[in-house]
Amino acid sequence: MNLRWFVRKGFLFFPASIIGGLISIACLAFCVYLFIDIDSRSHSASDTLINFVFMVLLVAVVYSIIGYFTSDEKTTNK
Amino acid sequence: MEEKDFIDKMDRLKKPGFENNPPNNMLKLAIVNSKKSAAMGVWFLAVPLYFLLMVFTKYYFNVNLHVIDIFEDFIASLERSPATKFIAPLFFIGLPIIGIVINSLSIMFFEYDKKQKRINVSIKLKWMNILILLASIGIVLSFMLYLITENLHH
Numbered sequence: 001m002n003l004r005w006f007v008r009k010g011f012l013f014f015p016a017s018i019i020g021g022l023i024s025i026a027c028l029a030f031c032v033y034l035f036i037d038i039d040s041r042s043h044s045a046s047d048t049l050i051n052f053v054f055m056v057l058l059v060a061v062v063y064s065i066i067g068y069f070t071s072d073e074k075t076t077n078k
Numbered sequence: 079m080e081e082k083d084f085i086d087k088m089d090r091l092k093k094p095g096f097e098n099n100p101p102n103n104m105l106k107l108a109i110v111n112s113k114k115s116a117a118m119g120v121w122f123l124a125v126p127l128y129f130l131l132m133v134f135t136k137y138y139f140n141v142n143l144h145v146i147d148i149f150e151d152f153i154a155s156l157e158r159s160p161a162t163k164f165i166a167p168l169f170f171i172g173l174p175i176i177g178i179v180i181n182s183l184s185i186m187f188f189e190y191d192k193k194q195k196r197i198n199v200s201i202k203l204k205w206m207n208i209l210i211l212l213a214s215i216g217i218v219l220s221f222m223l224y225l226i227t228e229n230l231h232h
Binding site for chain 2: 008010011012013050051053054057058060061064065068071
């Protein structure tokens with residue numbers, strides 16, 4: 001099954017179809033929700049940012065795993 | 079007569095086949111794409127590297143950004159439920175191990191020699207993949223060592 005939801009450019013996966021776009025928007029929306037949630041519970045700006053960066057990294061890892069399996073890239077030996 | 083001889087001679091010529099190819103011209107295919115694996119390896123290293131960076135800022139530079147406390151709270155909250163208990167080991171050890179596997183497979187080429195009954199393994203020098211591979215090995219070893227020493231003490 002060759003899905004082309006994402007295209008890889010460097011280390012990043014960009015959406016290449018509607019489903020890919022929806023996944024990207026969902027991830028961004030989740031990050032915004034996380035920021036608001038963390039900001040409401042934290043005591044300082046650094047506390048917010050440190051927590052937020054960690055959670056964004058977790059979301060980015062999951063997003064990249066989806067991108068890895070759904071980007072159609074030929075295996076070559078070049 | 080001369081033309082007939084020439085045609086006969088051409089008919090008798092042995093056609094070249096695949097078996098005459100020299101071994102160095104054989105097609106070797108990597109199991110996974112190297113650039114994609116490198117991209118994935120970087121993301122797999124992001125979480126443990128961020129954690130290690132914060133550990134270094136706390137213990138070597140004496141800058142306490144309370145990240146360790148945040149991590150401890152986060153991991154404790156995950157370990158309370160059996161459904162989310164696997165997430166912390168997955169992010170700190172599981173994903174770097176997967177990074178090691180996919181980056182190794184992307185630079186290694188396997189070729190089975192039927193005549194001599196042996197498997198030839200060659201490694202392509204792709205420095206980005208090798209760098210990520212070494213970083214992943216380093217992170218897995220450091221976390222494993224930490225787990226071993228922590229369990230020896232308790």
